[in-house]
Amino acid sequence: MQQSLSIQHLLDELEKLPGIGPKSAQRVAYYLLNSSAEEANRLADAIRTVKERVTFCECCFNYAEADLCDICASDRRDESMICVVCEPRDITAIERTNEFQGLYHVLGGSISPLQGITPADLHISELLSRLADGKVVEVIIATNPDVEGEATAIYLSRLIKPLGIKVTRLASGLPVGGELEYADEITLGRALEARREL
Amino acid sequence: MQQSLSIQHLLDELEKLPGIGPKSAQRVAYYLLNSSAEEANRLADAIRTVKERVTFCECCFNYAEADLCDICASDRRDESMICVVCEPRDITAIERTNEFQGLYHVLGGSISPLQGITPADLHISELLSRLADGKVVEVIIATNPDVEGEATAIYLSRLIKPLGIKVTRLASGLPVGGELEYADEITLGRALEARREL
Numbered sequence: 451m452q453q454s455l456s457i458q459h460l461l462d463e464l465e466k467l468p469g470i471g472p473k474s475a476q477r478v479a480y481y482l483l484n485s486s487a488e489e490a491n492r493l494a495d496a497i498r499t500v501k502e503r504v505t506f507c508e509c510c511f512n513y514a515e516a517d518l519c520d521i522c523a524s525d526r527r528d529e530s531m532i533c534v535v536c537e538p539r540d541i542t543a544i545e546r547t548n549e550f551q552g553l554y555h556v557l558g559g560s561i562s563p564l565q566g567i568t569p570a571d572l573h574i575s576e577l578l579s580r581l582a583d584g585k586v587v588e589v590i591i592a593t594n595p596d597v598e599g600e601a602t603a604i605y606l607s608r609l610i611k612p613l614g615i616k617v618t619r620l621a622s623g624l625p626v627g628g629e630l631e632y633a634d635e636i637t638l639g640r641a642l643e644a645r646r647e648l
Numbered sequence: 649m650q651q652s653l654s655i656q657h658l659l660d661e662l663e664k665l666p667g668i669g670p671k672s673a674q675r676v677a678y679y680l681l682n683s684s685a686e687e688a689n690r691l692a693d694a695i696r697t698v699k700e701r702v703t704f705c706e707c708c709f710n711y712a713e714a715d716l717c718d719i720c721a722s723d724r725r726d727e728s729m730i731c732v733v734c735e736p737r738d739i740t741a742i743e744r745t746n747e748f749q750g751l752y753h754v755l756g757g758s759i760s761p762l763q764g765i766t767p768a769d770l771h772i773s774e775l776l777s778r779l780a781d782g783k784v785v786e787v788i789i790a791t792n793p794d795v796e797g798e799a800t801a802i803y804l805s806r807l808i809k810p811l812g813i814k815v816t817r818l819a820s821g822l823p824v825g826g827e828l829e830y831a832d833e834i835t836l837g838r839a840l841e842a843r844r845e846l
Binding site for chain 1: 652653654655657658660661662664665666667668671672674675676677678679680681685687688689690691692693694695696697698699700701702711712713717718735736737740829830
């Protein structure tokens with residue numbers, strides 16, 4: 451197949467993205483070729499900017515453009531509750547439900563012996579430091595409802611309960627084996643509302 | 649929803665792409681956030697480069713990185729046949745079949761009174777100029793098998809037949825109402841093989 455080198459290069463890069471196969475890559479590439487240079491470069495700039503500006507929140511390890519993320523920096527959040535999630539994208543999913551006004555803590559994954567991820571690889575000691583001042587009365591564990599997520603939840607509850615802090619878990623209602631990121635707002639909102647103590 | 653500004657901006661730009669909804673945009677954005685700056689910038693650069701380097705072939709209006717596209721510049725193509733397509737992406741689809749060794753001509757669309765696209769908006773006069781030297785013995789019209797594509801095919805055949813040039817059309821076998829871009833190689837290859845004279 452004859453194909454311009456720089457088009458082929460763009461196709462190669464697009465196909466690396468999750469959920470983008472050869473046909474979708476081609477569709478996107480031709481869309482970019484058809485659009486104005488200004489429009490296409492807006493996307494290129496958005497990618498560059500996000501990599502330049504976005505780092506991790508010093509407190510909760512969410513994505514942030516300053517030392518603290520918008521949520522940790524806000525004075526309108528309930529500091530007595532911390533919701534523990536695996537990844538920053540899970541925060542986006544929970545924020546979308548509008549059911550939670552507390553703070554978050556991103557673990558950076560879940561305990562998985564098969565993938566060689568141990569508790570030491572996660573931001574667990576930082577979570578325990580946040581709990582030390584006695585302000586937090588409840589920790590909601592919102593790890594994924596799969597084997598690793600459940601194991602992580604149990605591990606955390608054993609660490610946190612002895613501190614006299616209530617530990618809860620998102621209610622079942624989430625499809626088991628699924629991923630939190632893809633749950634719809636209503637299901638996730640209900641699961642949050644009906645969270646059960648561990 | 650609390651979301652970093654530059655992440656929101658990237659999501660907005662990604663959602664403009666064809667076939668990318670809010671969930672896929674989020675998946676791609678988080679993938680880019682997780683990948684190294686080098687990797688993410690390779691995609692940004694590929695987008696910029698393609699817009700800087702790729703223009704239209706002076707002869708056939710395919711995408712090109714020089715005055716002529718790779719196909720027009722090649723001395724291994726059969727100059728006695730021209731395959732007329734609506735868009736450059738249709739060339740990619742036909743090249744993938746490995747059934748055609750001739751040259752191409754991109755119209756830049758199809759005649760569509762509803763969308764206000766008249767023959768004057770398409771590269772039809774340039775096609776006629778290419779046919780003037782008498783070298784071409786067959787023109788294969790590979791416009792989409794939909795109403796506009798058929799109308800364009802009939803319009804072109806009425807212009808080209810009087811020049812004593814054989815005019816053919818891709819065989820049916822392509823799903824009517826569909827788009828050439830999404831046909832699989834085998835169907836498209838067979839359709840090319842069994843093309844019928846108009």
